[in-house]
Amino acid sequence: MTSYYDPQDLARFSEIGKDAPELAxxxxxxxxxxxxxxxxxxxxxxxxxxxxxxxxxxxxxxxxYAKECLEQGSNTAEMTEAVHVAAAIRGGASLVxxxxxxxxxDKLSL
Amino acid sequence: xxxxxxxxxxxxxxxxxxxxxxxxLRLVREQTHTLQINTGLxxxxxxxxxxLEAGPxxxxxxxxxxxxxxxxxxxxxxxxxxxxxxxxPEMVPGIDHLLTRLAAAVPRVMLRSNLTAITDxxxxxxGLLCRDLKIVLVCSLPATHASxxxxxxxxxxxxxxxxxxxxxxxxxxGQPGTGLELNLVSNPAGAFMxxxxxxxxxxxxxxxQRKWGxxxxxxxxFANVPLGRFRTWLEASGNYEQYVARLTEAFNPExxxxxxxxxxxxxxxxxxxxxxxxxxxKGILLGGMRQHVTKMHSPPxxxxxxxxxxxxxxxxxxxxxx
Ligand code: SF4
Numbered sequence: 001m002t003s004y005y006d007p008q009d010l011a012r013f014s015e016i017g018k019d020a021p022e023l024a025x026x027x028x029x030x031x032x033x034x035x036x037x038x039x040x041x042x043x044x045x046x047x048x049x050x051x052x053x054x055x056x057x058x059x060x061x062x063x064x065y066a067k068e069c070l071e072q073g074s075n076t077a078e079m080t081e082a083v084h085v086a087a088a089i090r091g092g093a094s095l096v097x098x099x100x101x102x103x104x105x106d107k108l109s110l
Numbered sequence: 111x112x113x114x115x116x117x118x119x120x121x122x123x124x125x126x127x128x129x130x131x132x133x134x135l136r137l138v139r140e141q142t143h144t145l146q147i148n149t150g151l152x153x154x155x156x157x158x159x160x161x162l163e164a165g166p167x168x169x170x171x172x173x174x175x176x177x178x179x180x181x182x183x184x185x186x187x188x189x190x191x192x193x194x195x196x197x198x199p200e201m202v203p204g205i206d207h208l209l210t211r212l213a214a215a216v217p218r219v220m221l222r223s224n225l226t227a228i229t230d231x232x233x234x235x236x237g238l239l240c241r242d243l244k245i246v247l248v249c250s251l252p253a254t255h256a257s258x259x260x261x262x263x264x265x266x267x268x269x270x271x272x273x274x275x276x277x278x279x280x281x282x283x284g285q286p287g288t289g290l291e292l293n294l295v296s297n298p299a300g301a302f303m304x305x306x307x308x309x310x311x312x313x314x315x316x317x318x319q320r321k322w323g324x325x326x327x328x329x330x331x332f333a334n335v336p337l338g339r340f341r342t343w344l345e346a347s348g349n350y351e352q353y354v355a356r357l358t359e360a361f362n363p364e365x366x367x368x369x370x371x372x373x374x375x376x377x378x379x380x381x382x383x384x385x386x387x388x389x390x391x392k393g394i395l396l397g398g399m400r401q402h403v404t405k406m407h408s409p410p411x412x413x414x415x416x417x418x419x420x421x422x423x424x425x426x427x428x429x430x431x432x
Contacts, residue, residue, distance in 0.1 A: 041309070043305070043309065067302060070298065070300065070302045071298075071302050071303045071304075071305060072305050072306075073304075073305030073306070073309065073310045073313060075253055075254075075255040075257065075258050076255070076257050076258065077255050077257060
């Protein structure tokens with residue numbers, strides 16, 4: 001392996017249950033329920049998942065949800081906009097914490 | 111008649127035939143009510159997913175004599191539908207003659223259009239002819255977004271397709287109450303499975319209406335078949351193995367009863383018969399031997415076996431290819 005991330009590991013996700021099967025089962029049940037069609041469509045959920053995958057910078061999830069978005073009929077313009085949503089929230093979250101910085105500075109300053 | 115002879119199975123089909131056997135299924139004909147007519151490989155586009163490798167430099171086209179033989183067979187065989195495809199049938203000399211003869215021979219004639227050939231300035235009369243003959247148009251549009259449409263079908267195809275659809279709408283195609291059917295076909299723009307047909311139809315309806323005021327009747331989503339130019343691209347891009355594996359794992363036994371080859375027979379530009387257009391692309395003949403339309407007295411009979419091949423998995427993946 002030449003990298004910390006191996007694309008083949010994506011298909012081995014279920015092995016995460018090896019030493020804690022009950023916890024893994026609970027997680028996969030929850031995961032399945034979250035991603036199932038609900039108030040949001042499967043297509044909308046896969047776009048959200050794609051955006052979150054970029055926010056948490058998970059290459060496995062980017063791989064899986066880029067494919068899933070295509071198979072749900074999303075186009076690359078929608079997928080790119082979803083990535084921008086992730087970027088905007090990440091950027092905005094950093095910037096809004098600037099107010100905490102200001103609060104600290106204000107408290108300490110004359 | 112030769113139609114009842116069992117079709118020999120090429121070696122590549124073992125996997126598909128075995129899969130059918132595992133489910134206790136056999137691929138045999140029901141009533142064959144559709145005559146699909148491949149008018150040739152000449153096309154103004156060179157789509158990257160084309161299983162026939164059609165394009166501007168292809169010379170294979172149906173001549174007028176064969177057109178008459180095919181139209182005679184359509185009438186003699188009591189077919190319900192004639193499905194005219196290509197290449198771009200609009201470019202075949204004498205296509206007006208074939209369409210006119212078919213319209214007199216069968217209740218329903220369908221013309222597959224890539225949406226760019228039908229609006230070429232010297233072919234607009236074809237749209238008018240189709241309208242007058244009430245021919246059903248089945249038009250390729252992979253996506254409502256230019257990047258995917260142009261990637262599959264060529265640069266500028268999206269703009270041209272939009273203009274063509276708007277023009278067809280002005281002729282009455284796709285409009286309620288006209289009886290002029292305008293159907294769309296969407297193949298995925300790459301090595302992935304098509305989205306759910308019903309949802310995709312809803313999205314296309316909304317997007318095409320909102321962006322360009324276009325209306326249509328129905329949309330069909332089909333997986334790309336790993337043959338011809340699409341297979342070459344799959345291999346060159348390193349996607350072949352995973353794509354075929356994806357089709358295989360998506361095998362849906364319930365799709366087998368609705369497969370188009372159970373109700374359709376495909377005739378090529380020279381008048382030879384095949385079980386379907388994909389077998390035609392691969393050179394697999396109906397019943398394993400050359401059978402010309404002039405020698406056929408009726409459609410293949412119910413119960414006749416159908417040759418299978420690896421590419422059949424594209425027809426049984428998910429909701430199927432009907
Ligand atoms: S490729 Fe599809 S349509 Fe042709 S014989 Fe196979 S299953 Fe039938």
